[in-house]
Amino acid sequence: MRESTIMKIHYGTALAAVALVAVHILMRMTMNFADSLEYETVLANYKFIPYAIMLELILVLLSVHGFNGLRVILLELKQGRLYEKAVSYGCLAAMFGLIAYGSRTIIMTNMGMV
Amino acid sequence: MAQVSSIADEQSSQSITLRIARYNPEKDNERRFMEFNVPYEKWTTVLEAILDVKKHFDHSVAVRYSCRQATCGSCGMIINGKPRLACFTKISELDSNVVTVEPMNNFPIIRDLAVKFERLFDTHHKIKPYLDRDDTELTSDAKEFMQSPEELEQYIQFANCIKCGLCNSACPTMATDSSFVGPQALAQAYRYVADSRDKGKDSRLKIIDDSHGIWRCHFAGSCSQVCPKGVDPAMGIQLLRGYMLGFRS
Numbered sequence: 632m633r634e635s636t637i638m639k640i641h642y643g644t645a646l647a648a649v650a651l652v653a654v655h656i657l658m659r660m661t662m663n664f665a666d667s668l669e670y671e672t673v674l675a676n677y678k679f680i681p682y683a684i685m686l687e688l689i690l691v692l693l694s695v696h697g698f699n700g701l702r703v704i705l706l707e708l709k710q711g712r713l714y715e716k717a718v719s720y721g722c723l724a725a726m727f728g729l730i731a732y733g734s735r736t737i738i739m740t741n742m743g744m745v
Numbered sequence: 746m747a748q749v750s751s752i753a754d755e756q757s758s759q760s761i762t763l764r765i766a767r768y769n770p771e772k773d774n775e776r777r778f779m780e781f782n783v784p785y786e787k788w789t790t791v792l793e794a795i796l797d798v799k800k801h802f803d804h805s806v807a808v809r810y811s812c813r814q815a816t817c818g819s820c821g822m823i824i825n826g827k828p829r830l831a832c833f834t835k836i837s838e839l840d841s842n843v844v845t846v847e848p849m850n851n852f853p854i855i856r857d858l859a860v861k862f863e864r865l866f867d868t869h870h871k872i873k874p875y876l877d878r879d880d881t882e883l884t885s886d887a888k889e890f891m892q893s894p895e896e897l898e899q900y901i902q903f904a905n906c907i908k909c910g911l912c913n914s915a916c917p918t919m920a921t922d923s924s925f926v927g928p929q930a931l932a933q934a935y936r937y938v939a940d941s942r943d944k945g946k947d948s949r950l951k952i953i954d955d956s957h958g959i960w961r962c963h964f965a966g967s968c969s970q971v972c973p974k975g976v977d978p979a980m981g982i983q984l985l986r987g988y989m990l991g992f993r994s
């Protein structure tokens with residue numbers, strides 16, 4: 632992928648995350664902060680589909696943004712063909728790994744597995 | 746400390762300690778400093794003080810210079826911690842009794858204050874620093890390429906670059922990314938992309954749209970702070986990004 636395309640995604644995910652995290656924080660203000668972390672509340676949030684989709688989106692946006700940011704840092708730290716390939720594919724794999732792990736929690740809750 | 750005696754000495758009432766970094770990569774393990782007591786006048790430049798040392802005390806000090814008037818871009822070095830042209834920096838303006846001169850950062854050292862410019866010339870060459878078009882104004886029947894004052898205004902500031910490398914020396918990305926194209930070349934990419942006579946915009950933007958290209962600039966802005974010709978490479982980089990993000994065409 633062209634570097635400019637990647638960076639457009641990087642800036643876009645950052646902006647979208649600001650908007651969605653703002654909604655996320657507003658939703659948390661509907662109750663006491665400590666109550667947000669109650670077991671039952673967390674389960675209810677995951678089962679409320681529109682909110683669960685938004686959390687999933689934040690997960691995807693920040694994973695894409697964060698791991699691309701990490702790729703950039705690592706590319707500037709050290710150079711070399713093999714190293715740079717490993718960094719790019721490593722970050723991509725870690726990104727999919729984190730998204731899969733986070734999605735698993737949301738999906739399992741919705742399927743009544745917890 | 747060595748005392749430099751010179752003709753200026755007899756007339757001058759002021760003097761400073763000039764600390765010169767000495768290092769020969771073929772022989773030395775580390776950099777060391779030699780100190781000289783140098784007389785100066787209000788108008789004495791750092792380069793003149795170094796040449797004074799070479800003339801009267803230690804001719805082996807390695808320093809590159811040519812024009813002595815901020816035109817050739819040869820005499821860049823770190824003066825009291827900041828990248829500057831030695832011929833364009835007066836001792837009196839430094840406001841210090843000690844003047845320390847070191848080779849530029851982010852350049853391999855040849856010896857003492859002289860550094861290798863290969864990387865700067867390579868990256869400069871890479872962005873095609875010339876008008877890129879098929880026709881020419883050199884044949885006898887051709888007309889010259891006309892340009893309005895407004896069109897000239899678009900890039901003329903960036904055409905003042907003397908390739909001194911001070912911007913590359915100040916850039917934090919240059920310090921860690923050995924493949925980064927650097928502020929000097931990026932500013933020149935903008936200089937040609939913004940020239941109404943040039944037709945090479947797309948190919949030039951493609952060259953800098955690389956994993957070690959324009960996107961590795963993180964807006965530190967130190968390049969523009971140190972540029973002795975007011976080129977403002979950081980602004981050139983942001984204007985170039987405008988083309989790549991679709992804000993300019």
Ligand code: HEM
Binds near residue numbers: 642693694698
């Ligand atoms: C939602 C608010 C955020 C905004 C507006 C934002 C914006 C940005 C921007 C504009 C850059 C590019 C900086 C540059 O090129 O110099 C960047 C880089 C980066 N971001 Fe974010 N970001 C946000 C959140 C995050 C989060 C939550 C993470 C961690 C998961 C993160 C990780 C990174 C990393 C690792 C870099 C690369 C470091 C760098 O280039 O300086 N960002 N961010």
Ligand code: SF4
Binds near residue numbers: 906909911974975976
């Ligand atoms: S942009 Fe300024 S600091 Fe950089 S090489 Fe050109 S003249 Fe020197």
Ligand code: FES
Binds near residue numbers: 814817831832833
């Ligand atoms: S000697 Fe030419 S720029 Fe300083």
